Amino acid sequence: MGSTVRLFLDHDLHQGQLVALSRDHAHYLFGVMRLGVGATVEIFNGRDGAWSATVVEAGKKKGALRCDVSTRPQQNPPDVWLMFAPIKKARTDFIVEKATEMGASRILPVQTDFTNSERIRQDRLQAHAIEAAEQCGGTYVPPVEDLQKLTSVLDGWPKDRHMMFCDEVAVGQGLDLPKAGEKWAILIGPEGGFSPKERDRLLSMDLAQAVSLGPRILRADTAVVAALTVWQQQNGDWA
Numbered sequence: 001m002g003s004t005v006r007l008f009l010d011h012d013l014h015q016g017q018l019v020a021l022s023r024d025h026a027h028y029l030f031g032v033m034r035l036g037v038g039a040t041v042e043i044f045n046g047r048d049g050a051w052s053a054t055v056v057e058a059g060k061k062k063g064a065l066r067c068d069v070s071t072r073p074q075q076n077p078p079d080v081w082l083m084f085a086p087i088k089k090a091r092t093d094f095i096v097e098k099a100t101e102m103g104a105s106r107i108l109p110v111q112t113d114f115t116n117s118e119r120i121r122q123d124r125l126q127a128h129a130i131e132a133a134e135q136c137g138g139t140y141v142p143p144v145e146d147l148q149k150l151t152s153v154l155d156g157w158p159k160d161r162h163m164m165f166c167d168e169v170a171v172g173q174g175l176d177l178p179k180a181g182e183k184w185a186i187l188i189g190p191e192g193g194f195s196p197k198e199r200d201r202l203l204s205m206d207l208a209q210a211v212s213l214g215p216r217i218l219r220a221d222t223a224v225v226a227a228l229t230v231w232q233q234q235n236g237d238w239a
Contacts, residue, residue: 002198004034004036004040004041004042005029005035005041005042005099006041006042006043006044006050006134006137007025007028007029007041007042007043007044007134008010008044008045008130008133008134008141008196009021009025009043009044009045010041010045010046011045012045012047012048012126013043013044013045013047013048013049013051013067014048014065014067015068015069015070016063016066016146016155017066017067018056018063018066018067019043019053019065019066019067019225020062020063020158021062021063023061023062023128024230025063025116026058026059026060026061026063027060027061029041029058029063030058030059030060031060034189035055035058036055036057036058036188037055037056037057037058038054038056039054039055039058040052040053040055040068041053041055041117042071043064043065043067044133044138044139046074046133046139046140046141047074048074049067049071049072049074049075049139050068050070050071050072050139050153050172051067051068051070051071051072052067052069052070052168053065053068054064054066054068054069055061055066068124071136071190072117072139072227073139074075074139074140074141075138075140076140077103077105077237078103078105078183078184078232078235078236078237079105079142079148079183080103080104080105080183080184080185080186080231080235080236081104081105081106081107081108081161081184081185081186081229082099082104082106082107082108082185082186082188082224082228083108083109083110083150083153083185083186083187083188084107084108084109084110084187084188084220084224085107085109085110085111085114085115085117085150085188085189085190085191085220086111086115086116086117086120086147087116087117087190087191087220087221088117091219091220091221092109092117092120092125093125093128094221095220095221095224096125096129096132096144097128097129097131097132098132098186098221098224098225098228099129099228100128100132100133100136100138100141100142101136101138101143102225102228102229103228103232103236103237104139104142104186104228105142105161106142106143106145107125107129107142107143107145107194108148108149108153108185109125109145109146109147109148110148110149110150110151110153110187111147111148111150112150112189112190112194112195113194113195113197113198114189114190114191114192114193114194114195114200116190116191118147118235119147120146120147122144122145122146122147125144126143129141129142129144134206136165139228139235148228150198151201154201154202157207158183159207160183161183161184161185161207162182162183162184162185162207162208162209163184163185163186163187163189163202163207163208164186164187164207164208164209164211164227164231165186165189165202165208165209165210166186166187166188166189166201166210166211166212166213166223166227167189167193167194167196167199167210167212168193168213168217175217180227182235184231184235186224186227186228186231187202188220188223188224189220190220191219194200211227211230213227215232
C-alpha cells in the first residue's frame with residue numbers, strides 16, 4: 001500500500017463507520033489527488049490503528065468515507081518527549097517532522113535564556129506532525145505543545161521521568177541510560193547552548209543526565225536526529 005493516499009482524521013474508526021470529510025480534506029482528496037467515488041484511501045486517528053476506507057461521496061466541498069477493514073493495529077511510540085528551543089522557521093518545521101517520524105510521543109518547544117525565537121505557530125507545527133505521520137506510515141501523531149519557558153517546564157517536572165539533555169560541555173562523558181520501560185525526555189538546547197544558570201539547574205536534577213553527541217558542535221536540527229537515534233538505540237523500540 002506504499003502509494004495509497006493516507007489521511008489523519010480525528011474521528012472514531014471501526015468497520016462500517018461512515019466518516020464525513022471536512023472541506024479541506026475533501027479538497028485534498030478530490031481536488032488535489034483527483035480521487036472519486038470508489039477510490040481507496042488509508043485513514044487513521046492516532047487511537048484505532050489504520051483502516052482501509054472507500055470514498056462513498058465526493059464533492060468539491062464535502063465528501064464521505066466508509067471504513068472497510070483494519071490494515072494495521074495501533075502502534076504507539078515509546079514514552080519519550082522531545083524538548084527543543086525553536087530556531088528558524090524551516091528548521092523548526094524539520095525538527096517536528098523528524099521527531100514524529102522517529103517516534104517522539106510528545107513535542108515541547110521551550111524558550112531558554114539563549115533562544116532566538118520568541119514565538120511559534122503551534123497549530124502549524126501540529127499540522128506538520130500530522131503530515132509527517134501520514135507520509136511515514138505511522139498510526140500515532142504526537143501532540144505539539146505551545147511554547148513554554150524552560151524554567152516553567154522544569155518547575156513542574158514529573159518525578160518519574162528521566163531527562164537526557166544534550167550538552168556540548170559533556171564531551172568525553174560515557175552514555176549509561178536506564179533500560180527500557182522508563183519514562184524519558186530529550187532536551188536539545190538553542191544554537192547558543194545552555195546558559196550557566198540553566199546548566200547548573202539541569203545538573204542538579206536527580207533524573208537529568210548530560211549527554212554528549214560527539215566532539216563536533218551540531219546544528220540544533222541535526223542534534224535532534226542524532227539524539228533521538230542514540231536514545232532509540234539504547235532504550236527505544238528499534239531493537
